[in-house]
Amino acid sequence: MRIAVPDLISPSYFPAVAAVDLGLARAEGLDVRLDLLYPVTDAAEALRTGEIDFLAGAAHAPMHAFPGWRGAKLVAALSQHMYWFLVMRADLKIDRGGLGALRDVRIGAAPGPDLGLRRLLAAAGIDTGRRGIEIGPVPATEGAGTSFGLAAAQALGEGLVDGFWANGMGAELAVRQGTGTLVLDARRGDGPPGADAYTFPALAVTDETIERRPDAVAAMTRAVVRAQNILRDDPGRATEVGERLFPSREASLIAELVRRDAPYYDPRISAETVRSLTGFGALSGLLDHPAGYDTVVATRFRDLWTAPPRR
Known part of the structure; x- marks a missing residue:
């Protein structure tokens, strides 16, 4: 399977990057490749066409490729709040x-x-x-x-x-x-x-993937949540990821940036968050009618946000 991020050398989508690079997805039994696909609007289209299986990007990105938010869902927040x-x-x-x-x-x-x-x-x-x-x-x-x-x-x-x-x-x-x-x-x-509250980093999948491979979606969600927990507890772990994936200057900075962002590494997506997100989508011309919580969020995976990590 493939997971894409629209910007690799940054703390923005780092929990998803760490979930793959630290072997956490593999430990969940998931064989997943990490790709850089810019911009996020193209990455959302790649999700729609099946070129990628997971999108770790802006939470509003699916609205660019899935009209009315039909056909895709968010399975977890990578972190909270607008991050640019x-x-x-x-x-x-x-x-x-x-x-x-x-x-x-x-x-x-x-x-x-x-x-x-x-x-x-x-x-x-x-x-x-x-x-x-x-x-x-x-x-x-x-x-x-x-x-x-x-x-x-x-x-x-x-x-x-x-x-x-x-x-x-x-x-x-x-x-x-x-x-x-x-x-x-x-x-x-x-x-x-x-x-x-306009948007936030999130992990998105298609409804088809949820129905066809729910175990894989659950595995990736668990891996992301575990990565968030690891990075909150020890932001220094980001350096080993950076040294494998980033140029040396950026690798030396990533742990400090992750330390600053770690308090926001929370997978939960609240009803209020979704109301703000869809309101932003409507004001930005991406959404022409209301979309409820169950339309935006894959609620079947919500328990994984607070589940104890596997040993």
């Missing part, structure tokens, strides 16, 4: 939370995640058209081999964009290099009220 950062050129000297200072800038954002930024700015009363704020792809990020956060940080340093909306690794690199300033972290309370 807005980083702007350091020489613009925009303060933390200073969305009102955004004007005549180019902000790089991947297809799919860009909707989170657009909705957040609209909720903050920022008219992107009037202010000359352009939101679009980062140059040279086309293709399945891209780790978007790294490409975005590099593009910022080269002056190809004025800012970017990307994962924690991209944000960390830009800030450490002195090319970027962190303007917004919705997960930790920046931005308009409720912005942190």
Whole structure:
């Protein structure tokens, strides 16, 4: 079986990456290959066509490929809350939370995640058209081999964009290099009220896979939950994963980023979370009618979120 992540070199989907790389899925009897498939909108389409079996990506991604949320479900959260950062050129000297200072800038954002930024700015009363704020792809990020956060940080340093909306690794690199300033972290309370609840990282599968291979779905869910528990208890385990999969610089940073995110590594998906998610989908033009909890979440696997780990 195949599991895809739209961005590998980051903490965003790391519990799914660790579930495979640390052998936790294999210990559950599951033979699964980890692939990088960018952007998440293409990855959602690959899930629909059966090219991949699991998608570890943004929770709203299925709405791009499954109209009305028919045919796919979320089986667990990889972590809680919206997890992208807005980083702007350091020489613009925009303060933390200073969305009102955004004007005549180019902000790089991947297809799919860009909707989170657009909705957040609209909720903050920022008219992107009037202010000359352009939101679009980062140059040279086309293709399945891209780790978007790294490409975005590099593009910022080269002056190809004025800012970017990307994962924690991209944000960390830009800030450490002195090319970027962190303007917004919705997960930790920046931005308009409720912005942190638009979406979150999640594991998604098709209804067909659930019906045809429920044991495999359960095995992958258990592996992800176990990975979350391991990373919360010992974020340092992320380094061994990074050393196998990442360039050396990013491998040296991943444990610290996982340590920061570990409190959010919680597989539960609440009814309130789904209401916020589907509300975001409707406001973003992805959902044209209400979708209930049972439509969005594969409730048959809910007990696995809190089940004691297998020994």
